[in-house]
Amino acid sequence: MKYQAGEYEAVHQSPVWRDRANFIFAAHLGTKDGNNEWEQLWGQKTAAHKFIVCCIPFFARNIALGDEVETDIDFVVQRVIQRGWQTTFRVWFASHDKMLREALMIEIESMSPLMEWSSGDLLALSLSDGVEAQRMANYLHACEEKDLLKYETGRR
Numbered sequence: 001m002k003y004q005a006g007e008y009e010a011v012h013q014s015p016v017w018r019d020r021a022n023f024i025f026a027a028h029l030g031t032k033d034g035n036n037e038w039e040q041l042w043g044q045k046t047a048a049h050k051f052i053v054c055c056i057p058f059f060a061r062n063i064a065l066g067d068e069v070e071t072d073i074d075f076v077v078q079r080v081i082q083r084g085w086q087t088t089f090r091v092w093f094a095s096h097d098k099m100l101r102e103a104l105m106i107e108i109e110s111m112s113p114l115m116e117w118s119s120g121d122l123l124a125l126s127l128s129d130g131v132e133a134q135r136m137a138n139y140l141h142a143c144e145e146k147d148l149l150k151y152e153t154g155r156r
Helices: 098-110 131-145
Strands: 008-010 023-032 035-047 050-053 068-071 077-082 086-092 114-117 122-128 150-153
Touching (some): 023 077, 086 131, 122 131
Antiparallel strands (some): 023 035, 035 050, 068 077
């Protein structure tokens, strides 16, 4: 399957490891209303069809910053070859007021994640697997319980 002009493609304006990236490839996200949806991913080429992911996926499942992936001949991700040991969180702020969002961001930033914004409401976070990621998961879960935001992890 190959990206066709006019299909939806989420893009990364400011990939966190832009300085390491030297190639752009795609992840197929599925279909919606009969149309394919894609996410553009930035990577560091390690072989003809192998790349280290240099951005935090906004939508692609089971792919994280630092993972080494393999693509097909059309440069569409087929599988993760080696995990990069990062945990991805996707945070949806919905339309909460600016003061609340700023307060939430102060707490999130205090945990020192790598961050990429997809839009004014969707933030992708990356933390090392383990204690750091669990601390963020606990915080995001507590916020979701209070209906302050919605979140999910990148791996299923």
